[in-house]
Amino acid sequence: MINTDGVRCMLFDLDGTLVDSMAYWHALTVHQANMRFGNLSEELEAQIAILPYPQVQALLSKTFSVPIESVKTDRAYVRGMMRLFYRDHIGEKKEACRILRDAHSRGIKTALLTATRQSVMGEALTRLDLLPHLDLILTPDDYPNGKSTEDIFLGALSHFGVKPEETLFFEDSLYSIELAHRLGIRTVGVEDHLNRFDRDRIREITEDFLCLGESLHDVDPAVFAVCEKEFGRKAYVS
Numbered sequence: 001m002i003n004t005d006g007v008r009c010m011l012f013d014l015d016g017t018l019v020d021s022m023a024y025w026h027a028l029t030v031h032q033a034n035m036r037f038g039n040l041s042e043e044l045e046a047q048i049a050i051l052p053y054p055q056v057q058a059l060l061s062k063t064f065s066v067p068i069e070s071v072k073t074d075r076a077y078v079r080g081m082m083r084l085f086y087r088d089h090i091g092e093k094k095e096a097c098r099i100l101r102d103a104h105s106r107g108i109k110t111a112l113l114t115a116t117r118q119s120v121m122g123e124a125l126t127r128l129d130l131l132p133h134l135d136l137i138l139t140p141d142d143y144p145n146g147k148s149t150e151d152i153f154l155g156a157l158s159h160f161g162v163k164p165e166e167t168l169f170f171e172d173s174l175y176s177i178e179l180a181h182r183l184g185i186r187t188v189g190v191e192d193h194l195n196r197f198d199r200d201r202i203r204e205i206t207e208d209f210l211c212l213g214e215s216l217h218d219v220d221p222a223v224f225a226v227c228e229k230e231f232g233r234k235a236y237v238s
Contacts, residue, residue: 002099002188002208008166010103011156011185013147014114016172016192016215018096019124023216024085026194027224028078029056032235036071037064046194051175055148074235079120084227085219086124095212096170096190097130104133109160111136113153113169115146136160147176153183170210174198181205193217 016022030045037060040048044063048056053073061068104110110133114121118139125131136159143152157167164184171177172190180187189195189202189209193216203209228234 002168004103004108004168006166007103007108007168007186009109009111009156009160009162009168010100011111011113011153011167011169011180012096012100013169013171013173013176013190014112014116014121016093016194017170017190018093018100018112018130019086019090019121019128020093020216021082021085021090021121021124022172022192022194023219024082024090025078027219028081028235029073032073032078033060035235043197046197051173055175077231077233077235079117080231081227082116083120083123084230085223086121087127089223089227090124092128092130093190093212093215095210097128099170100130101133104135109135109162111138111156111160113138113147113156115140117141147171147173147179150179150183153180153185157185174202177202177206191215 012018014021015025026045030040030048033048034040047059051059053075056073057068057071060071100110112134116139118137118141136156138152138156140146143155146152157164165186168186168188169180170188170190171180172192172195174195177187177189187206189206191199191210191212195202
């Protein structure tokens with residue numbers, strides 16, 4: 001049972017927290033990295049799948065000792081394919097979504113803080129009936145640096161007029177949890193297949209951890225093929 005004593009606001013990540021989408025990001029971004037650099041280690045694959053694109057570029061540049069400008073991903077392909085995955089295939093993480101709906105029904109303010117653009121993931125919010133339970137949605141359209149800087153967190157706190165200690169943040173990615181923790185925001189870790197290498201640290205700094213046991217590991221090849229056919233092309237990899 002999550003402790004909500006004194007909580008006036010809940011902030012939720014999207015990918016890997018409210019929706020089971022990380023395997024789809026993994027299938028697209030890691031596939032392209034493997035094509036460019038050869039087979040990556042399992043741990044490096046997991047890191048790439050959860051980081052914002054600029055941090056992926058920096059990590060691959062450092063790992064393979066190549067100029068950062070040479071690390072290129074076909075971002076139009078990734079966004080186009082992900083929009084189709086969100087529209088038709090990506091499901092909710094039931095326990096996290098239950099907590100969101102319950103909190104909203106009890107008058108706790110709720111916000112979505114995501115590194116995914118509204119134009120990419122918006123149809124999933126409608127299809128999964130999450131929109132009515134969110135008082136605020138903040139995306140890279142509002143904060144281009146996403147959750148890699150404190151601005152998006154401070155913006156949410158300011159919007160609701162709440163203090164960090166009155167706020168609970170649900171997240172699966174370690175780097176975002178660490179930033180929120182430094183700001184004094186109470187944090188709850190969310191289990192996902194791709195944060196398995198970071199779970200000890202996540203458990204160490206969060207006040208609770210949702211063990212959902214439900215995250216997708218791999219994308220159905222048939223689903224991938226259908227979406228790629230609708231999108232109209234394969235990825236360009238240089």
